[in-house]
Amino acid sequence: MNLYVCLLHESTNSIPKLIQHANANNYNVVATSINANMVPLDPYETDPTYPGTLLNAVDWNSKMIFLLSDVDVDSPNPKLREHAKQILLRDVAWAEHLQNVGSMMKRLRGPKIDNLAEIVRAKTKGNWFIQVPISNPEIGSFEHRKDVTDAEIAEAEAKDPWTWWNSLRFAVKHNSKVKVVIELNDLNRPSKETVRRWLGEPIEAIIIPSSLFIRNKANYYVLQKQWQIVIGHFLSARANIIISANPNDLSISQYADYLRKLASDHNDSHILNSYENVLEIPLQPLFDNLDSYTYEVFESDPVKYKIYQNAVKAALIDRVSDIDAPNKLTVVMLLGGGRGPLARAIFNAAELTKRQVRLYIIEKNPNAIRTLSHMVDTLWEDKDVHIFSKDMRDFSPPEQADILVSELLGSFGDNELSPECLDGALKLLKTDGISIPYKSTSYINPIMSAVLHQNVSQMDTIVPAFDYGYVSLLKNVYHIDNPQALFEFSHPNREATIDNTRCKEISFTVQKDCVLHGIGGYFDTMLYKDIHLSINPLTHTPGMFSWFPMFFPTHPRTLKEGQTISVKFWRCVDADKVWYEWQVSTREVWEHHNAGGSGYHMRL
Amino acid sequence: MNLYVCLLHESTNSIPKLIQHANANNYNVVATSINANMVPLDPYETDPTYPGTLLNAVDWNSKMIFLLSDVDVDSPNPKLREHAKQILLRDVAWAEHLQNVGSMMKRLRGPKIDNLAEIVRAKTKGNWFIQVPISNPEIGSFEHRKDVTDAEIAEAEAKDPWTWWNSLRFAVKHNSKVKVVIELNDLNRPSKETVRRWLGEPIEAIIIPSSLFIRNKANYYVLQKQWQIVIGHFLSARANIIISANPNDLSISQYADYLRKLASDHNDSHILNSYENVLEIPLQPLFDNLDSYTYEVFESDPVKYKIYQNAVKAALIDRVSDIDAPNKLTVVMLLGGGRGPLARAIFNAAELTKRQVRLYIIEKNPNAIRTLSHMVDTLWEDKDVHIFSKDMRDFSPPEQADILVSELLGSFGDNELSPECLDGALKLLKTDGISIPYKSTSYINPIMSAVLHQNVSQMDTIVPAFDYGYVSLLKNVYHIDNPQALFEFSHPNREATIDNTRCKEISFTVQKDCVLHGIGGYFDTMLYKDIHLSINPLTHTPGMFSWFPMFFPTHPRTLKEGQTISVKFWRCVDADKVWYEWQVSTREVWEHHNAGGSGYHMRL
Structure with a gap:
């Protein structure tokens, strides 16, 4: 997971010189048109433009992101569409020839993605980086207006680039080689929720135009506080940096250095960061001996x-x-x-x-x-x-x-069987004795995490991976709604008949159009009086890292803002084992009458 | 593939001090009894001997090979056997507790391995290193005697430690976590063929006793030429080095330095060594475009x-x-x-x-x-x-x-379809024109390679891997017999009806008890007159590395010295494709009468 800083410039007359110049200015990678030419750029050039021997294979793979021609293979015009396909397929063939494990980037142009998806699916080597604007500027402006009609919102939402990406992602079957590159724009600062949602996606990088930089009093190029926050979120989620700038801009090394510094400020380098987004089977200390x-x-x-x-x-x-x-x-x-x-x-x-x-x-x-x-x-x-x-x-x-x-508490509170263990130990306790902890509570919420979903899918070829719960250090995740309390266990439990089975259904409200990939699980525990430990994101004990959250996967499904989803959990017990079952349901509201009492109402 | 040099000493009163001392003398790892104690060693100790906190987890994993108690879990005496099992299981539990990806070593004591195999199969973490003497000294002495009876040979062969290892390997189902550690002995210099056979095994390391070292004229400790050759073979096959020596021996750093130098002399560090023992699907340049x-x-x-x-x-x-x-x-x-x-x-x-x-x-x-x-x-x-x-x-x-x-030649000569291509290009050639190359021949031989077999088995969960042929840089391999010519193709082929199908059966003689894991494939080609290229091991063009051999897997089967095995290959062609089929058969000779005309014969 080594961060790279890439210099993006669409055209160049010499790829090797562009790389040399970028390297000299603290960039590791360059992104430039695959049709970069020894002569001025012509994207419709069909003759050879530069030889494959221009760079060696290692450099083609490690130092280049190829920008594919910005053609619309899903154009409604059949002639344009066929021509676009021809050009894109030519670009892809050349990229696959030059790179065997490399990367190519294609801009998403609109909601129609069927032909593009077909081409993406057919590529067998390397990665696709799908370039998407962070949001539709129009939607951004709605957030400050109250007079927007439903029709206006629907129309604007159809233009939400996240929706385009979401269609493409489903069409390419959540392929882990297809990643998203988020394009920032100085005219369009995204809302918090927009940024948060992207963090649940498989982000390769963010594109930062040099126009985002302003000079500070000391005459250095810096970013405004608000942009620092936006970009910081992406850097925390391990996004790489692509700076879109003119190579002749004399300040390009300043941009790179500034962003490297910002990245290192947002890099929480705790000892366990190799566990980020990794799925682990929860420990079973009662059954297995810990090492x-x-x-x-x-x-x-x-x-x-x-x-x-x-x-x-x-x-x-x-x-x-x-x-x-x-x-x-x-x-x-x-x-x-x-x-x-x-x-x-x-x-x-x-x-x-x-x-x-x-x-x-x-x-x-x-x-x-x-x-x-x-x-x-x-x-x-x-x-x-x-x-x-x-x-x-x-x-x-x-x-x-x-x-x-x-x-005895696991990431989900009772999943290491503390209720069963502590019930079994009741005989050890004086009648006025106490237990530390005396209560533990599990919490859940719906989450979007394309990376976790890909990891589950990979395991699904070996085990029925969608029926497992995992311990995972959630990194690339979007919390669709806040966690709510699920099951509670108190100790000592002096009830005549102890029942440690549970069942509960909780409703959540979708904060923004997104995809449900699974349920996050957390717990808190009361040790004595108000002294407690928590891994619930809303109340997390500062600095405590020994418990990661749980993740219960579901099959991906697109959700709409404002929709209610219900999550039902069972804790089941038989003679040999304890297990959870989980179920997600949504309700489709057909009609809602007399909202706000706007029709029939009784005057006081 | 980083070589390590390990200091082996059975007992110590302080593991941390032993490690410190070994590190100071240029050893990366130590091997010592898992029952090494703060007090003098007692392998039958059941009480705690040292705490798990003695080293941190990383050091337990990376700096220690645990020697398990040298007990005989397959003893014919039930009481001894049960006691041995109890001790070994205790050792294994403690090793698994201290190491989660580490290594433990157990000496093989004889031909009976059933109970040991059961314990090995049950271990879930880390690696087993099975310590085996390089050969039975008795068999070594037979090589210089002509009066040995069949009964004597059979008896001695039952004591061939390779046979013990071979039984264990089959009993643990060729598990790739079970590796062999070969123990050298200054009284028993192995034959060439014995060394070669071990090279086909999954060798973790060789144990070199310090008694193998002699002083040269300059008073430095060195190895005799013959031992340099033996050890050099193992080092070429990437075996690690374990030096068995008393830590108080003042020359231990000399031994380590000498062997590091020898290892680097035997390390052919060409640019492609990351391909060693890797299985690659052969290129299909006619069908796919090369990158x-x-x-x-x-x-x-x-x-x-x-x-x-x-x-x-x-x-x-x-x-x-x-x-x-x-x-x-x-x-x-x-x-x-x-x-x-x-x-x-x-x-x-x-x-x-x-x-x-x-x-x-x-x-x-x-x-x-x-x-x-x-x-x-x-x-x-x-x-x-x-x-x-x-x-x-x-x-x-x-x-x-x-x-x-x-x-157009692949590793097996015709496997990139040069016959079909060149036949198709015949019309391009003048009637007196020539083709460079004008002939190509494929070669095969039976080989033992436990590592390649493990690699094939891993792929077999995804594809029918035993029906594929692979390109592989053969490293850990034993040539059971020399390669022989298989198919030949000449160009230009001006025959009226061209038939590029082939079928041929070749017999090989097993040079030494071993396991057949597959068939090696090679080729040579005549370019013009006697100017040729070859990857046949017997005639390999010096310095040429662009073709690796082929490997056609078979399911493992133990072969006996002197046995004849027949390998039959078909080259099949239909409208869409060309493929090989391969078959191995052995003949069981029931009775052979009148050998040397010792009975009924007609006098001249």
Whole structure:
């Protein structure tokens, strides 16, 4: 995932010189017409223009984006259409000849895409970059007007370039070699929601015209704050940079340097960024034993164990008064000790509050027990600590606990079976004992993410991938609506008959025309009183990275702004397993009568 | 494919210190017992010995090969067997806990491998390195004795460690995560054929005991010439280096440096080495248009066009005497001009011989025509050269040729359809005209290559991969017997009815117990008189790299030394396509009577 900065200029009389000039000005790649010529450009040239030996194969592949002729292969005029096809096919053949893994870019010209899609589908090598204006300027202006008619909106929406792209994407069957390149325009600053929606698409790059740059007081070329924000969103989503400029512009290196700096400011380079948009099968720590690597990742979270420590501190203080502190023993049971991070947090809490604690650590993974035992021998020799190599559901304790502490929560809260585990551990707890955490809640929302969809589809050849839920660091994603609470579990659960099955349906409102690719899953958990952890995007605990969201895929379907979609989730339990089922439905509203009481109404 | 040099020492009281010491002496990796302990080693220790936090996850994966306990899980004694299983399973669980993509090594102890295979199959993460002595020392000694009985040989062969490995490999279903580590021994220098056979196996590394090193006159530690050759073979096949030595040996860095130097001497680092053991679908230049990258690879061959130039030179001199040279025109037709390398060779030949040449270049790829036309305009303005953008089979020439020059040969000679193309071009040739090349012959031999087999199997989930032939740079391969000639094609073919179908069966003798994984394919071609090109391993044109061998896969089957196997090939032709079929058969000899006339015979 190395960012490139590309210089776009339609014509040149020498590709090698253009590349040399671009390289000298801090651009890695150039984008220029495939019909760039030794003589002045003529896109209708049919004779040879330059030889394939002009560059070597590596350079053709790595230093060039070919701009294909801007012809309309879907023109209503049959003569123009056939001529356009002929030219485009010639361009494609030449590009495929020069590049075997390279890239070519074609501008989308309007809502009709059938013939273009056919040509795109037929290309077998390299990538298609589909160049699309970020929005229809007309729609942008509607956002500030209240007098727009439905007909005007419908007409303008037909011109929404996202809709063109969406048609093409469906027509080429979501092919992962077809990516979108977003063209910015200084006359048309897009709305927030427009930008956000593009982030759910497979973005290759953004095109930034040099006219977007203004001089600051120090006479340097910079971008206005608002454009910095727009472009920053794309850079955060790992879009590459294409600067459209005249190569003779003396400031082109300034543009490149400025944008590289902006990109590095928006590059959240945490240690786990190789997981972006990757689909992982969720861990099953109850069934499988975790390995050292997994423990290490969790242990390195800078925030989680601090917050746990705070929760245990608060609980110790509430349960034992300062006066009783020297004498009254609090029995803490740690359910799932791993390689010791929570035990450390509990010992810290005891020390900081000066409370007496006896700690039982129950851990079912015999490999983790090796490390824990070593810690007892070397680090915790003076502590009142006892290790049991057991499944907590089968553990008979020497005494009952005041506090159960556990971190059995998966990305979707209950998906690592914390309800089942903690219910099974109820017998370990005194009748007035408490559980940290005492509640966990899952959240869902509909999302668009073309990249995640492509990843699911790839797996679908091997497993029924649309029936799996995944853990994924969501990067290229558009939140179609905000998350809402789904299932809730409380601990300890002292009900006579415990039922951990659940079923709930939630409605969401589509904020903008888009495509549903799946359901995002999150959770939050209350540790003690109001001390909590959350990976719900609306309330995410700052800095905590050890849980990624979940993704439950659906087959892609285009949604319209204002539409209501309902998502229904089941948590099912049988003797052997727990699983989720999920269902999406929409309602088509036929007629809505007397809106606002504009017809029949009763006067007060 | 980065070589590593590993220090092997069974026990240590501190893994981190061993790693530090090894790194300081130019080793990247250490191999030590998984039960290495903070206290002296006890392989039957069941209590924790060291914590998982001793190294971080990256180091566990990248710096350690775990030696598993040398226990016999296939012992005939049930009590010992069960105890061994328990220990090995404990070791494996701990290794899987510490490493998620790492490596563990287990010594093969004898011909019985069923229980070990079951444990190997059950492991889901990382690699198994199976440690095997290079040969049975006893068999080595047989090679110099003539009085050995069949029973003695059979008994010794049962102890051939390759046979143990072969049983295990079949039992784990040729899993690509199971690799072999060959252990050398200063008392047992293996025969050439033994070494060659191992080269067909998935070799991870060789273990070189420090006792193999001797001091030279300058007091440096070196290897004897014979060991240099043996080890050199393994290094050429990209084996890694494991040096078994006492860490306190003051010369360990000398051993590492010496072997790194030897490895770099045996590393043929040509530009195409990323293709080693890779399977490629053969090009179909008649059906598909080649791209710039492919042309560039072919054009960069340092030898091929020089030899073509020599052939054309010799032909020109033979057809036109020195006296006629200034006036007599030789018409040369180049069938398949590509981006011009053969045209250049022909012009060079004409200049060097001072013969007058008119060159027609026929090329069906319109993209290559662009480059050729550009060359005519810029490089060959003063030449008598004419380009035709045509399929040679449909070309009506303005005049007939004295010499047809073509390079339509694939790795198997006729597999790019040169017979069909050249037959179709017969009408272009004068009745006394000649073709360069005038003959091509394909060759085959049976080969063992576990790596190629694994690669074919991986593809078999997508296509019927065992019915494809592949182009592959054969690296990890054992030639079971020498190649023999298969099909021959001569040009021009002026027979009344041309039949390009072929069928032939060839017998080969197995040189040593091994596994058949497929058939290697090669060709040679006579350009003019005795000027020729060859990729037959027995006669390979030195320095020529533009053709890799072919590989026709078969399902793995163990063969015995001395056995005869027959390989039958068909070249089939119908209206649309040409294809090969291949069949392997063995004959089981039941009884052979009166060998050497030792019984009934007639005295002279």
